[in-house]
Every structure is written in C-alpha cells, then in structure tokens.
Amino acid sequence: MSEQHVRIIRPHERDGTTAQTPGMQRVAAISAGTGSQSIWMGEVVTEPGFASGAHHHGEVESAIYVLSGTYRFRWGAQLEHSAEGSAGDYILVPPHVVHQEINASATERLVFILSRASQENVVVNVELPEATGGAS
Numbered sequence: 001m002s003e004q005h006v007r008i009i010r011p012h013e014r015d016g017t018t019a020q021t022p023g024m025q026r027v028a029a030i031s032a033g034t035g036s037q038s039i040w041m042g043e044v045v046t047e048p049g050f051a052s053g054a055h056h057h058g059e060v061e062s063a064i065y066v067l068s069g070t071y072r073f074r075w076g077a078q079l080e081h082s083a084e085g086s087a088g089d090y091i092l093v094p095p096h097v098v099h100q101e102i103n104a105s106a107t108e109r110l111v112f113i114l115s116r117a118s119q120e121n122v123v124v125n126v127e128l129p130e131a132t133g134g135a136s
C-alpha cells in the first residue's frame with residue numbers, strides 16, 4: 001500500500017494555462033497536475049457584462065460557489081429558466097443541462113469557484129438565438 005499525501009495548492013501555484021474564453025479567466029487549483037484522480041476545481045473570473053454562449057458539459061456534473069458579484073444563470077433546452085443571485089450562492093448543474101452564465105453587473109467582476117466531477121474539460125456548444133457570447 002503506497003502512502004498518500006495531502007497537497008496544499010497556494011494562490012501562486014494555480015494553473016492559468018487552462019482553456020480560456022474571452023471575457024472569462026479560469027485558473028485550475030485541483031487537477032490531474034496537482035494529483036487529483038477524479039475532480040477538477042478552480043477559480044473563474046468574468047468581466048462585467050460577460051455572457052457565455054449556450055452550452056452543456058456532457059456527462060460531467062458541475063458545482064459552482066459564488067465568491068463575489070452578481071449573476072444571472074439561464075438553463076433549459078431554450079434557456080427558458082432563469083435565476084439571479086450573488087455571493088454565497090451554490091449552483092448545481094446536472095449532466096447534459098444546457099445553460100448560460102451571465103455577469104449581471106455592468107461594473108463589477110463575477111468571481112466563482114467551479115468544481116467538476118471529471119478531469120476532462122467537456123464543453124458542448126449549443127447554437128441558440130436566445131444566447132450570445134462564447135462557451136465556458
């Protein structure tokens with residue numbers, strides 16, 4: 001039986017070389033690169049007014065914790081559902097659910113922690129006239 005170690009990832013050790021979307025910056029903290037076997041976790045910052053395109057993450061379940069800012073989250077086959085919120089909220093996105101993240105502020109950044117139940121960065125873009133922007 002091999003010995004397992006706890007790993008502390010400091011802010012300066014986060015990996016900013018993950019896939020990026022214009023208006024959205026991702027940095028990985030927990031990933032295969034830090035020894036994780038099955039989860040990915042990082043910080044995401046979006047610029048004021050940012051809106052992702054409609055997309056889903058295939059079989060991958062995602063969890064979001066909002067650190068700061070205000071958001072509008074849209075979901076459904078035609079983005080027919082919508083919710084708004086702010087710091088302290090958690091959002092659970094089941095597999096295959098089409099969704100869109102929007103920074104609801106015109107002046108402040110939206111910062112959230114994202115965790116996915118996979119090391120794989122699965123993004124399936126969905127063309128919908130109801131959404132504008134790039135996929136996250």
